[in-house]
Amino acid sequence: MEIAPGIHRVTVGQRATPGMYVTNTYLVMGSQASAFVDTGWNREEDIKARLDYIQEMGNPPIKAIIITHRHPDHTGGAPAIRQATGGPIVTAPAEKEAIEANMEGARVDRVVQDGETLALGDMTLEFIHAPGHTLGSLGVFIREKKALFTGDNVIGVGTSVIFPGEGDISLYLETMEKFLRYAPETIYPGHGPVVNDPRAKLRELINHRKEREQQILALLQEGPRMVEQLLRAIYDELDERIQNLARGQIRSHLDKLEKEGRVTATGGDSYQLR
Ligand SMILES: [Zn+2]
Numbered sequence: 001m002e003i004a005p006g007i008h009r010v011t012v013g014q015r016a017t018p019g020m021y022v023t024n025t026y027l028v029m030g031s032q033a034s035a036f037v038d039t040g041w042n043r044e045e046d047i048k049a050r051l052d053y054i055q056e057m058g059n060p061p062i063k064a065i066i067i068t069h070r071h072p073d074h075t076g077g078a079p080a081i082r083q084a085t086g087g088p089i090v091t092a093p094a095e096k097e098a099i100e101a102n103m104e105g106a107r108v109d110r111v112v113q114d115g116e117t118l119a120l121g122d123m124t125l126e127f128i129h130a131p132g133h134t135l136g137s138l139g140v141f142i143r144e145k146k147a148l149f150t151g152d153n154v155i156g157v158g159t160s161v162i163f164p165g166e167g168d169i170s171l172y173l174e175t176m177e178k179f180l181r182y183a184p185e186t187i188y189p190g191h192g193p194v195v196n197d198p199r200a201k202l203r204e205l206i207n208h209r210k211e212r213e214q215q216i217l218a219l220l221q222e223g224p225r226m227v228e229q230l231l232r233a234i235y236d237e238l239d240e241r242i243q244n245l246a247r248g249q250i251r252s253h254l255d256k257l258e259k260e261g262r263v264t265a266t267g268g269d270s271y272q273l274r
Contacts, residue, residue: 006030009024010049012045013045026038032118032121033120035066037082038074041076042080047076047081050081051084054085054262059085063120067138068140073129089109091108091138098136115128125143127140128182130153131167132167133161134165154202157193160205161248162248162249162252163248164251168252169209170259176202216254227254227270231250262274
């Protein structure tokens with residue numbers, strides 16, 4: 001579906017659980033060449049939908065198959081799309097290895113530096129190193145349209161998940177500020193609907209993280225707390241899948257606070273203020 005001139009979105013299936021949207025794949029079609037942004041799951045129906053769409057569009061030359069980050073719902077279709085179109089797989093250097101580990105033998109063809117550009121004719125893509133959701137996440141900005149592709153650093157509805165060990169909340173906050181400096185007019189997220197007020201959305205994501213951190217610090221002010229106690233204090237009833245995500249968020253915040261020397265682990269999965 002063409003959702004803006006030259007910007008097509010291909011999604012497959014319905015949202016999986018409430019609030020969780022299927023992965024967006026974008027085909028950016030410039031006057032001279034095209035590029036994919038993310039490639040969906042490695043599932044037959046997903047891959048077929050994407051390959052069919054390229055064909056429907058008249059098999060445009062694919063100059064890049066850009067993968068925003070390592071998660072399998074974004075990397076899975078890349079080898080098949082590469083094989084069908086001959087387009088190179090493009091990632092950030094920091095994510096190359098993790099992405100290759102998810103592609104069953106397929107390799108990343110090209111890594112791009114922060115600020116590097118790719119011309120598609122009437123559109124110029126700029127690559128943005130955007131660590132946060134994962135350490136090697138990559139953003140893509142269409143200069144002529146002020147359109148920003150964020151991968152999972154921003155999702156259409158709700159908050160981006162940051163798993164401890166894979167992502168980093170301090171870097172995430174810096175990336176949100178960096179995105180704001182680009183002054184995008186539209187955000188095309190990794191999941192969910194297009195964001196038409198990027199400034200408000202980016203501010204909201206920054207504020208959400210800051211509020212969560214304050215909440216954790218306030219609870220620790222009352223004394224040492226285990227991660228499970230923090231989880232129960234911060235979130236009301238959560239189903240099990242969401243609980244794991246929530247636990248990960250709390251751990252990511254504790255990692256950040258620990259690195260900053262503001263909290264310390266006391267053993268037994270318990271933390272206290274320093
Ligand atoms: Zn992801």
